[in-house]
Amino acid sequence: MNLFLQQLLKLQSLDQMALDSKKQIENIHAEIERIQGKTSQLEAYLTQKQQSMQQQELQYHSNASQLQSLEATLTKQKTRQLSTKKMEEYQALENANADLKRKIEDLENQILTDLDYLETEKKAYMQWVATTQRDLKQLQLREKQLLSAKQSLQTTYVQQCAHVSDFEIHLQDPFYEAYTILRRCGKAFPIIVPIIKGNQCSGCHLSVSGDTVAKATRNTQPQCCENCGRLLFVEQKN
Numbered sequence: 371m372n373l374f375l376q377q378l379l380k381l382q383s384l385d386q387m388a389l390d391s392k393k394q395i396e397n398i399h400a401e402i403e404r405i406q407g408k409t410s411q412l413e414a415y416l417t418q419k420q421q422s423m424q425q426q427e428l429q430y431h432s433n434a435s436q437l438q439s440l441e442a443t444l445t446k447q448k449t450r451q452l453s454t455k456k457m458e459e460y461q462a463l464e465n466a467n468a469d470l471k472r473k474i475e476d477l478e479n480q481i482l483t484d485l486d487y488l489e490t491e492k493k494a495y496m497q498w499v500a501t502t503q504r505d506l507k508q509l510q511l512r513e514k515q516l517l518s519a520k521q522s523l524q525t526t527y528v529q530q531c532a533h534v535s536d537f538e539i540h541l542q543d544p545f546y547e548a549y550t551i552l553r554r555c556g557k558a559f560p561i562i563v564p565i566i567k568g569n570q571c572s573g574c575h576l577s578v579s580g581d582t583v584a585k586a587t588r589n590t591q592p593q594c595c596e597n598c599g600r601l602l603f604v605e606q607k608n
């Protein structure tokens with residue numbers, strides 16, 4: 371095989387390795403972003419639930435202290451009622467006390483219902499918090515692992531790119547020129563492919579003309595596939 375082609379195949383495999391690393395870095399990066407999104411979503415939900423739970427507890431305590439104050443008022447009114455001499459005043463206090471007792475009863479019922487609800491709710495909430503915090507911990511661990519994998523891959527990628535540059539710095543033949551044009555255009559790898567059985571380009575798997583096969587066999591100038599534009603070569607049989 372032509373030396374230029376041999377070098378190109380070597381360059382292509384170096385390029386391919388660097389490209390694989392780059393792809394892996396991109397995938398890891400996307401995964402990290404997904405995990406970060408999930409983490410902040412869970413954290414926001416956790417805060418929201420905490421606040422709602424606190425709100426319910428506050429409401430419960432506020433009702434309880436309102437109950438205490440109503441009970442204190444009732445006691446005071448009863449004492450006043452005992453010392454009153456006027457029938458009218460006595461009756462008015464009697465009505466006010468009955469009213470207060472109804473309010474106290476309603477509030478007691480409300481507090482009992484709330485307490486019941488709070489206890490059930492709190493149990494479920496605590497369980498949920500424990501599960502969520504475990505999930506968060508796992509997500510953080512996974513993120514840490516991915517960040518470290520990404521970092522090491524980035525180091526590898528930089529080394530691979532340097533290796534490619536070192537290798538190609540001395541290449542300057544028509545085959546190499548054709549390869550770099552295709553690479554610059556973002557042609558999908560592999561860029562240089564063998565012609566396989568049935569005169570097919572092994573890049574796009576379509577047939578190439580007999581003329582192209584003949585030129586590629588002579589191997590004096592770069593030959594491209596008429597269909598996909600990849601560089602073609604003929605594998606030598608040993």
Ligand SMILES: [Zn+2]
Pocket residue numbers: 571572573574575576595596597598599600
């Ligand atoms: Zn092709």
